[in-house]
Amino acid sequence: MCDTICSCRSLPHRRLTTGSCNDNSRDSPRSCSAKPAERLVVVASKGGVDAHPAWFHNLTxxxxxxxxxxxxxxxxxxxxxxxxxxxxxxxxxxxxxxPPYATYATYTERTIPVVVLEPAPTA
Structure with missing residues (x-):
């Protein structure tokens, strides 16, 4: 299966719609390469701090x-x-x-999550 790794900073921002349990949708800016693929991959690095980014909790x-x-x-x-x-x-x-992802991983004891966004079946 083909994957597009969605990176940060060096590539154009795109939108990922997330929301909390109360169904309020929020748009979180994410960056993604220009080539669409079957699956997209985002990294919940938050710069290597010890807590996952809020969008990660909402997304999962x-x-x-x-x-x-x-x-x-x-x-x-x-x-x-x-x-x-x-x-x-x-x-x-x-x-x-x-490459800064590798540095971010040294800042924290948590395992930085890698999230796969697979196409959802259309109704």
């Missing part, structure tokens, strides 16, 4: 959400946290795209 509480890709394409996705060898492979690719 959702069954589906919407992302906006370059060119204005909107896609429904299902978020899930990558684990084991999948996380290791995606983390390595994310660090290749945005």
């Amino acid at each position: 509480a959702m069954t589906t959400t919407e992302v906006e890709l370059p060119g204005g394409e909107h896609r429904q996705v299902r978020p899930r946290v990558a684990e084991g060898t999948e996380r290791a492979r995606l983390w390595e690719r994310a660090v290749q795209i945005y």
Whole structure:
């Protein structure tokens, strides 16, 4: 399966719609490369602080959400946290795209989550 690693700072911002348990939608700016793929991957680094970013908690509480890709394409996705060898492979690719992630990991004892956004089935 093809993955697009969504990086930060060096690439154009796109939107990831998240919301808390009270169903209030919030748009969180995320960055993503210009090539759409079947799956998108986002890294919940928060610069290496000891707490996950708020959008991570909101995102993982959702069954589906919407992302906006370059060119204005909107896609429904299902978020899930990558684990084991999948996380290791995606983390390595994310660090290749945005090397500061490796430094961020040294700032914290938490494992920085890598979230896979898989296409949600359309009704």
